[in-house]
Amino acid sequence: MPTAVSxxxxxxxxxxxxxxxxxxxxxxxxxxxxxxxxxPIFLSAFYSFTKYNMTAAPVWIGLDNYARLFxxxxxTESLSNTVRYVLITVPSQTVLSLLIAVFIAEHMKNxxxxxxxxVIFIPVIVSLIASATVWNIMYQPKGGLINQFLExxxxxxxxxxxxxxxALPSVAAVAIWKASGYYMVIYYAGVMNVPSxxxxxxxxxxxxxxxxxxxxxxxILKPITYMIVTLGIIGSFQVFDLVYKMTGGGPGRSTYTxxxxxYAFAFQDKNYGYASAVAICLLIVILMIHLIQSLFFxxxxx
Amino acid sequence: xxxLLAVLLCCALLxxxxxxxxxxxxxxxxxxxxxxxxxGGIPDQEFWDGVFDxxxxxxxxxxxxxxxxxxxxxxxxxxxxLNNDGPDVVYVTDNYDLVTNGLLLGxxxxxxxxxxxxxxxxxxxxxxxxxxxxxxxxxxxxxxGFYNKDILAEAGIDTFPEEWDAFIEACKTIPEKTGKQGFLxxxxxxxxxxxxxxxxxxxxxxxxGVMLDENGQIxxxxxAGLKTLEFLKKFYDEGIFDETIVSESESIxxxxxxxxxxxxxxxxxxxxxxxxxxxxxxxFSLKGPAGYGARTATDSFAVAAKAKERGNDELAVxxxxxxxxxxxxxxxxxxxxxxxxxxxxxxxTQNEAYTTLTGAHTADIYVVSEFEGKASFEKELQANIQMxxxxxxxxxxxxxxxxxxxxxxxxx
Numbered sequence: 001m002p003t004a005v006s007x008x009x010x011x012x013x014x015x016x017x018x019x020x021x022x023x024x025x026x027x028x029x030x031x032x033x034x035x036x037x038x039x040p041i042f043l044s045a046f047y048s049f050t051k052y053n054m055t056a057a058p059v060w061i062g063l064d065n066y067a068r069l070f071x072x073x074x075x076t077e078s079l080s081n082t083v084r085y086v087l088i089t090v091p092s093q094t095v096l097s098l099l100i101a102v103f104i105a106e107h108m109k110n111x112x113x114x115x116x117x118x119v120i121f122i123p124v125i126v127s128l129i130a131s132a133t134v135w136n137i138m139y140q141p142k143g144g145l146i147n148q149f150l151e152x153x154x155x156x157x158x159x160x161x162x163x164x165x166x167a168l169p170s171v172a173a174v175a176i177w178k179a180s181g182y183y184m185v186i187y188y189a190g191v192m193n194v195p196s197x198x199x200x201x202x203x204x205x206x207x208x209x210x211x212x213x214x215x216x217x218x219x220i221l222k223p224i225t226y227m228i229v230t231l232g233i234i235g236s237f238q239v240f241d242l243v244y245k246m247t248g249g250g251p252g253r254s255t256y257t258x259x260x261x262x263y264a265f266a267f268q269d270k271n272y273g274y275a276s277a278v279a280i281c282l283l284i285v286i287l288m289i290h291l292i293q294s295l296f297f298x299x300x301x302x
Numbered sequence: 303x304x305x306l307l308a309v310l311l312c313c314a315l316l317x318x319x320x321x322x323x324x325x326x327x328x329x330x331x332x333x334x335x336x337x338x339x340x341x342g343g344i345p346d347q348e349f350w351d352g353v354f355d356x357x358x359x360x361x362x363x364x365x366x367x368x369x370x371x372x373x374x375x376x377x378x379x380x381x382x383x384l385n386n387d388g389p390d391v392v393y394v395t396d397n398y399d400l401v402t403n404g405l406l407l408g409x410x411x412x413x414x415x416x417x418x419x420x421x422x423x424x425x426x427x428x429x430x431x432x433x434x435x436x437x438x439x440x441x442x443x444x445x446x447g448f449y450n451k452d453i454l455a456e457a458g459i460d461t462f463p464e465e466w467d468a469f470i471e472a473c474k475t476i477p478e479k480t481g482k483q484g485f486l487x488x489x490x491x492x493x494x495x496x497x498x499x500x501x502x503x504x505x506x507x508x509x510x511g512v513m514l515d516e517n518g519q520i521x522x523x524x525x526a527g528l529k530t531l532e533f534l535k536k537f538y539d540e541g542i543f544d545e546t547i548v549s550e551s552e553s554i555x556x557x558x559x560x561x562x563x564x565x566x567x568x569x570x571x572x573x574x575x576x577x578x579x580x581x582x583x584x585x586f587s588l589k590g591p592a593g594y595g596a597r598t599a600t601d602s603f604a605v606a607a608k609a610k611e612r613g614n615d616e617l618a619v620x621x622x623x624x625x626x627x628x629x630x631x632x633x634x635x636x637x638x639x640x641x642x643x644x645x646x647x648x649x650x651t652q653n654e655a656y657t658t659l660t661g662a663h664t665a666d667i668y669v670v671s672e673f674e675g676k677a678s679f680e681k682e683l684q685a686n687i688q689m690x691x692x693x694x695x696x697x698x699x700x701x702x703x704x705x706x707x708x709x710x711x712x713x714x
Contacts, residue, residue, distance in 0.1 A: 252689035
């Protein structure tokens with residue numbers, strides 16, 4: 001495909017025409033992405049230096065919003081909750097999806113495997129709000145499916161979403177349930193791409209299935225793991241819908257996450273400038289984590 | 303052939319444009335109302351669609367009624383009123399921010415004197431920067447307490463224990479002597495601020511609290527606030543509150559089943575309790591350090607300022623008048639939810655016991671005031687009270703943290 005550089009060099013009219021046609025093809029999505037993805041980032045950056053409630057014109061206040069971030073207890077709590085949430089969801093969904101993918105690829109290469117893959121993928125296509133509603137009902141202290149099961153086992157009912165200790169893990173469990181199917185499919189494709197000659201050679205050499213997993217499958221899946229961990233961290237740092245629908249940040253502030261407080265600051269407190277400052281900081285934090293992560297993986301590769 | 307096809311396509315395009323233009327002539331009105339049907343009666347959507355069917359025909363318009371959930375209702379309304387595609391007519395809970403930011407239409411020029419006179423609370427409503435009234439205030443009524451006379455008798459309690467300490471003692475005695483629960487309120491993992499309406503403000507008033515200071519600013523960090531929170535904490539510390547109660551309906555269901563001694567609920571629940579064979583009686587409120595205290599609030603109906611930009615203002619006001627008319631509210635009262643009458647032309651009357659009790663306690667009924675960022679303030683207060691129940695904050699810290707958050711974060 002001709003690039004902007006080749007266009008500048010102007011090789012031939014045909015190449016130029018092809019480049020223009022290529023540009024025309026990508027223009028609609030490029031324009032939409034600029035309008036809906038990139039422009040809001042710059043607008044947020046601008047609003048983060050203002051006091052703005054959406055009814056009056058924004059007033060420039062310089063770095064005041066950023067200065068106020070450092071002594072905001074609510075923000076500190078939400079950051080701590082978000083980190084906890086990331087630490088619960090990312091390793092769990094990564095390991096779970098990997099194990100399921102390897103299990104299906106190695107032991108269920110038949111129609112039951114295909115059926116299982118489809119079943120595990122179903123949560124991915126279900127709307128997040130619908131999932132949250134169903135899980136809310138299942139978590140109900142009285143009459144909820146999970147508590148009915150616990151009672152059947154002779155245990156006392158648990159108020160999963162109403163207790164500080166269990167609210168965040170309960171929300172995280174739904175996120176893991178929802179995301180694992182998606183990552184499982186990616187891992188499954190990766191496992192199926194492991195060269196069969198390498199695997200067969202290992203079998204001939206007497207490697208056990210655990211050894212094959214550790215020394216062949218896992219290293220080959222490293223780029224996929226990197227991608228899944230990266231996507232998982234970014235997604236988990238931005239968790240909002242589940243929290244909003246399932247707990248509203250409660251009980252107390254035990255499930256406040258950074259994305260949730262951005263919403264609360266902006267739309268409940270009508271403090272759009274301050275919320276934008278938090279959003280920009282969240283963007284920087286995610287970029288930094290991504291940078292550290294890519295450096296870590298590069299170093300390991302080296 | 304190609305020409306014919308091109309001509310046909312052009313014709314089709316023209317016809318579709320004409321039909322769009324024709325459709326544009328018919329105005330569309332959007333009405334936002336929260337859910338009020340919580341029992342098995344006629345659903346809200348069906349009720350309001352039925353109300354607007356003749357209106358649509360008469361005014362050659364389409365009325366889109368959207369029933370919204372109560373959760374985060376105020377945020378939805380605020381952002382909706384900023385939007386060009388938002389509602390024309392809207393049910394309003396907290397009006398301060400909407401009025402001060404000019405999001406509601408001044409109604410004085412649209413309503414006749416007779417129409418204004420028909421609204422019982424018209425003069426108490428807020429005015430905009432031009433001095434025009436912007437809402438039709440409703441009377442939300444006073445939430446009453448109910449007690450189960452049989453449970454009290456079984457527990458050996460002769461009279462209703464109205465003093466705070468006596469009430470706590472009764473709540474501890476009842477489970478011991480009857481195996482039933484004393485008192486429940488929804489301080490669980492609820493979202494929104496419904497718990498505050500029934501489970502904070504009344505006690506705050508009973509403790510002698512006043513919501514606004516002399517400058518009209520919210521001020522709860524005082525002796526009354528502290529006493530209220532210490533009282534609420536006692537319910538939790540003594541094991542009276544059940545943390546698994548996450549909605550108001552759960553405590554009402556328990557009372558209706560004869561398993562709960564005290565409950566605070568809407569007045570119309572009395573019928574349900576009677577039908578379930580509960581031997582019940584009303585109580586106006588508990589008696590705190592400063593005396594009795596119950597809360598009332600005035601929700602309202604209003605028209606969006608943006609309705610004027612859309613050319614829908616006159617039609618929207620017409621719809622507002624229809625919604626708030628005595629005829630519609632009579633039906634709403636009997637088919638959907640009990641709300642005290644707020645127009646002179648309403649034919650239904652107050653429950654006799656309600657009238658007697660509120661009449662005897664006129665001075666003890668406090669209006670939950672409107673102030674800047676009220677919904678956010680209440681959400682923060684509720685979160686902090688929940689943290690107090692979880693042992694993370696002391697009552698004084700609840701007050702300090704809430705007021706600090708309000709000053710730093712909410713107050714513009």
